Every structure is written in structure tokens, then in C-alpha cells.
Amino acid sequence: MITTHEELRGWFAGRIPDGLFESLAEVTVDREEITVVGRIAEPSLAKDTSGPEQVAAFLARAREFRERTRDDRIAVAREAEQRFGRKVSWGAECGTERVLFTHVAAPVMTRLRQPERQVLDTLVEAGVARSRSDALAWCVRLVQSHTDDWLTELRDSLEQVRRVRAQGPDTAAEEATAGEE
Structure with missing residues (x-):
């Protein structure tokens, strides 16, 4: 795999x-x-x-x-x-x-407090977005456009963690052999 x-x-x-x-x-x-x-x-x-x-x-x-x-x-x-x-x-x-x-x-569920909902509602009222959902997507794109370098570095770090984990020992096999002793 x-x-x-x-x-x-x-x-x-x-x-x-x-x-x-x-x-x-x-x-x-x-x-x-x-x-x-x-x-x-x-x-x-x-x-x-x-x-x-x-x-x-x-x-x-x-x-x-x-x-x-x-x-x-x-x-x-x-x-x-x-x-x-x-x-x-x-x-x-x-x-x-x-x-x-x-x-x-993909739908994403989130819980927002009133100050965050007010941000979304302001974007809707101003015509920037059609709904709270569109406003939240707009906010995510705005953050993404201003943090691409940071997000790229974070994703690269996560990929390195996945590689290291994949190279580690198979814990299921270790547990099976430990029970045989």
C-alpha cells in the first residue's frame, strides 16, 4: 500500500x-x-x-x-x-x-462562537459571500493565500513524520511474538 x-x-x-x-x-x-x-x-x-x-x-x-x-x-x-x-x-x-x-x-462541521459567526454574517451582509458556508470558505482561502509558505513547511513536516512512522517496527508483529515467550 x-x-x-x-x-x-x-x-x-x-x-x-x-x-x-x-x-x-x-x-x-x-x-x-x-x-x-x-x-x-x-x-x-x-x-x-x-x-x-x-x-x-x-x-x-x-x-x-x-x-x-x-x-x-x-x-x-x-x-x-x-x-x-x-x-x-x-x-x-x-x-x-x-x-x-x-x-x-466536502462538508466540514465546525462550532463557532458568536464573534466568529458575526464575522461570517458580516461577509454575507456585505455580499462577499452568499451564505455562512461560502463565507467560511472565503476565510479559509484568505488565510491560505497569506500563509502558503508556512502551510507548505507544515505539510512537509507531516510528510516526514509519516515516512519515519512507516519505517518503524511493526508493532502488531512485535506484540504477537511477545505473547509467545
């Missing part, structure tokens, strides 16, 4: 059909979902193409890629979902644009 992020990334790198992506840009995982994002070829554009025209071309290329590769991606996703017990979502990077095709929106 795959236990580390590197092994998971390696599994996808080995399992994704050759030529599907130019390169595997990112594989992220949490309790519910594995998201696989690959870099795809940019469309040929004139050197003097405007910024908005480039963005439109990159997004159109990503949509074309999504349709053309659907069967291949579904086959890999089914195998991965059975093997890892998580949904697989896909995305593509083209030029300056990143597009996620599908992704899980």
Missing part, C-alpha cells in the same frame, strides 16, 4: 498514459480526494497576442484537453479510487492558467 505523498505521485506518474500531460505538475491528497494536475501544451500564438487573448486561448485549450482525454482520465481515476479509497479530481495548467475540471466540495 502506498503510504507517502512521493509514492502516490510516483504511482500517478507511472499509471497516467504517456503523452497525456507534458508533465505532472501536482498531486495533492487529503482525506476525501486526490487532485492530479498536469501541464499541457500551450496553443501556438503570435508574439504580440494580448493578455486577454492569451488567457482565452489557454482556457480553451484546457477545455479541449478535458474533452479529448476524458476516457483515459476516467480509467486511471477508477483504478486509483478503488486502490486509495478517495475520489480523484483532475486539472490542467496551460500557460498562466490552472483549471480544475472536477473537485470534491
Whole structure:
């Protein structure tokens, strides 16, 4: 069974059909979902193409890629979902644009005191969010955008802890042999 992020990334790198992506840009995982994002070829554009025209071309290329590769991606996703017990979502990077095709929106339960609820309600009343749920998601994205370096370091540390644990002795086997003495 795959236990580390590197092994998971390696599994996808080995399992994704050759030529599907130019390169595997990112594989992220949490309790519910594995998201696989690959870099795809940019469309040929004139050197003097405007910024908005480039963005439109990159997004159109990503949509074309999504349709053309659907069967291949579904086959890999089914195998991965059975093997890892998580949904697989896909995305593509083209030029300056990143597009996620599908992704899980998992409900998260939390208890908030009145001051925290007032923050959410203010965001709703101001039209920043449609609901408390949207407001909470907005807050998480805001924190994420300001703490990416810190979160990356924390995730790397957690991955190191997982690797060390995986290299440790098998406690179930030790307990079984201890009972035989």
C-alpha cells in the first residue's frame, strides 16, 4: 500500500498514459480526494497576442484537453479510487492558467462562537459571500493565500513524520511474538 505523498505521485506518474500531460505538475491528497494536475501544451500564438487573448486561448485549450482525454482520465481515476479509497479530481495548467475540471466540495462541521459567526454574517451582509458556508470558505482561502509558505513547511513536516512512522517496527508483529515467550 502506498503510504507517502512521493509514492502516490510516483504511482500517478507511472499509471497516467504517456503523452497525456507534458508533465505532472501536482498531486495533492487529503482525506476525501486526490487532485492530479498536469501541464499541457500551450496553443501556438503570435508574439504580440494580448493578455486577454492569451488567457482565452489557454482556457480553451484546457477545455479541449478535458474533452479529448476524458476516457483515459476516467480509467486511471477508477483504478486509483478503488486502490486509495478517495475520489480523484483532475486539472490542467496551460500557460498562466490552472483549471480544475472536477473537485470534491466536502462538508466540514465546525462550532463557532458568536464573534466568529458575526464575522461570517458580516461577509454575507456585505455580499462577499452568499451564505455562512461560502463565507467560511472565503476565510479559509484568505488565510491560505497569506500563509502558503508556512502551510507548505507544515505539510512537509507531516510528510516526514509519516515516512519515519512507516519505517518503524511493526508493532502488531512485535506484540504477537511477545505473547509467545
